[in-house]
Amino acid sequence: MKTEMIKVAAENFDKSLGKAAELIRAGKVVGMPTETVYGLAADACSDSAVKAIFVAKGRPQDNPLIVHICDYVMMTEIVERVTDAAKELGRAFWPGPLTIVLPKSPLICGTVTCGLDTVAVRMPSHPVAAELIRRSGVPLAAPSANISGKPSTTTAQHVLDDMDGKISLILDGGACEIGIESTVVSLTGDKPLILRPGIISLGDVRRVLPNAEMSPHAMHMLADGERAESPGMKHTHYSPNAQVTIVDGTLAQFNEYTKSKRCNGAFAMCFDGEQDEIDMPSVSYGEKADVHSQARRLFATLRALDKMDASYVYARAPSSDDAAAGVLNRLIRAAGFTLIKL
Ligand code: TXA
Ligand code: MG
Numbered sequence: 416m417k418t419e420m421i422k423v424a425a426e427n428f429d430k431s432l433g434k435a436a437e438l439i440r441a442g443k444v445v446g447m448p449t450e451t452v453y454g455l456a457a458d459a460c461s462d463s464a465v466k467a468i469f470v471a472k473g474r475p476q477d478n479p480l481i482v483h484i485c486d487y488v489m490m491t492e493i494v495e496r497v498t499d500a501a502k503e504l505g506r507a508f509w510p511g512p513l514t515i516v517l518p519k520s521p522l523i524c525g526t527v528t529c530g531l532d533t534v535a536v537r538m539p540s541h542p543v544a545a546e547l548i549r550r551s552g553v554p555l556a557a558p559s560a561n562i563s564g565k566p567s568t569t570t571a572q573h574v575l576d577d578m579d580g581k582i583s584l585i586l587d588g589g590a591c592e593i594g595i596e597s598t599v600v601s602l603t604g605d606k607p608l609i610l611r612p613g614i615i616s617l618g619d620v621r622r623v624l625p626n627a628e629m630s631p632h633a634m635h636m637l638a639d640g641e642r643a644e645s646p647g648m649k650h651t652h653y654s655p656n657a658q659v660t661i662v663d664g665t666l667a668q669f670n671e672y673t674k675s676k677r678c679n680g681a682f683a684m685c686f687d688g689e690q691d692e693i694d695m696p697s698v699s700y701g702e703k704a705d706v707h708s709q710a711r712r713l714f715a716t717l718r719a720l721d722k723m724d725a726s727y728v729y730a731r732a733p734s735s736d737d738a739a740a741g742v743l744n745r746l747i748r749a750a751g752f753t754l755i756k757l
Contacts, residue, residue, distance in 0.1 A: 418575065
């Protein structure tokens, strides 16, 4: 299959979106930009279209997909009931980087939810994603557009790197503004539970739903026999080829620790302005005090390290504040939960 990439601009907006929507209606998979990361979109009501997503990504059969909607009419069709808590979250954060898990309606095929009786729903704010849903006329199932287990894709080129020959079209909407995936909040238990932190933090969610909690599994490895609230928690994620170690301490402590680690293929992943002070080839992934810049550049940095043939990566730790939980959650998984506290 030949993969076409179209740069979406004002002049070709109508034509490119028309073409993408036609492919979706024909049961095909399209790479689409969202404000968080790029997604691999297909008709969430078509079993065969959704299966094609799983094949393109090499995704495990037990990890359900997020369903993307463009308005509340679509929402009422795919969930059993739009609860008050869901309405309040939607009012505060939609369209935007938040996903809500609710009991599902029969319209959503079992392939999307991997047989669960709940569905994850998100209303993205990116104009290309919103318009693609509207023109397709169906909710779109879309996981992140990376090969399963690899760092997520935040540019159309990343999508092409992973999906060339596997999907027919990628819409290039530029680099993603947020850079890490949506915050996933489950409203199916006693209390609202954050299953995956994102740029919307626990504090942000609590301003709307004060009894919300962070899943204890968001930052820790599942113990043997422990059950995940979200199937995605148990799979390997965001891993570059290199072995990543997070080193939590001051820059001086980081330098002391990495002194004995210098070798061919060893790289530091640091903050802006630190490169001159580190005695190892290094790549910066954001400003130390700005979690938004870290989120925006994290996956691109992990991908760049792969291209540089890094074998070992020592990463400066993001802050442990609630606001940085999304960045830490991704990095700690990329590191296979290897964090050295100095
Ligand atoms: O920002 C995002 O959310 C991006 C863009 C493309 O919208 N999508 C994304 O999808 O990150 P994906 O497939 O990479 O991650 C979906 C996560 C997984 O951790 C999955 O286990 C969880 O959502 N999930 C999906 N349906 C669920 C459900 N019914 N119950 C619990 N967790 C669910
Ligand atoms: Mg993903």
